[in-house]
Every structure is written in C-alpha cells, then in structure tokens.
Amino acid sequence: MDEILTKYTPLVLKMASLLSNGDPHLKEDLTQEGYIALYHAIRYYRKDRGSFPAFAKKCVRNAMISYLRKNKARTKDLISLEALPDQQDETSLDETLRQKDFLGSLYALLTPMESKALKAFLSSGSVVEAAKTLSWPYKRVENAVARARKKADILRQLDKGGE
Incomplete structure (x- = not known):
C-alpha cells in the first residue's frame, strides 16, 4: 500500500494545487481528502470495473470536489443550478446532469x-x-x-484524465 500511496502522491498534490486556487490551507485540506480517497480506492477497487489508475484518479477528484461543495463558505457564491441556460431538446437528461455537475464543480473553484x-x-x-x-x-x-474559462479548461482536463 505504501508503494501505491507514493506512486500517486504527485496526482494528489497536483489536483489539490489546481483546485485550491492558490490557497495553501485549502490545498492542505484537499491533499488530506485526496489521500483518504486514495486509501478508499485501494480498498474498494475491483478489476472488473476498469483500470486502477483511472479509478484512483476519479476517486481523488470526486473527494476533493465533494469537500469543496461541503465547505461552500470557503468557496463563496456557488451558482444555483436553476440559473443555468436552458438546454436544447436533443440533449439527453444524462448530459444535462453532467453539465450541471460540471458547472457546480466549476463555481466551487471560482x-x-x-x-x-x-x-x-x-x-x-x-x-x-x-x-x-x-x-x-x-x-x-x-x-x-x-x-x-481557464479554470473550466483545467477542470475539463481533469475530467478527461489529462495530467
């Protein structure tokens, strides 16, 4: 387990740095959340569900985003999802929810x-x-x-798996 934690430390630190917006205290909190998520990823990973690196990255990112959402006082002025522009008819419900989730995550960073x-x-x-x-x-x-827009691009890269 120590080997995996060591191997994924750069991922945790980079993601915490990107999501903390320069706040060293927030970066430290996000780093802790990332390590906890990485520990859970190690414990709950199942080979039949995909590769471990992708699973670990998603777990770490989701934990950090959840932390930001729970601590809105530090990331003030989160947009209400009802204020989003109307979606086109051909957009599926899943895509609409993904877009709203993305914007919610983005506003937590701004x-x-x-x-x-x-x-x-x-x-x-x-x-x-x-x-x-x-x-x-x-x-x-x-x-x-x-x-x-720059922060949205960073968040989009994290979603796509670009490091």
Missing part, C-alpha cells in the same frame, strides 16, 4: 468576483451586457470571465 461575472455573462450572453448588469467596467468582466 472567486466571488469570477462567479458573479460568469453568472452575468451566461445569463446575458455577452461581456458587454454582463458589465452593464453588474455596473462593472468592461475589462473587469472580460478578465474575470477569461479566468473562469
């Missing part, structure tokens, strides 16, 4: 300013309208939305 800017952008459809809605300078909204 700063309050990024959350407000992205929410205004999604509801208005443009940076100009979002800036008007928030009564903020255009550049402030544009930069906040750009940072949110």
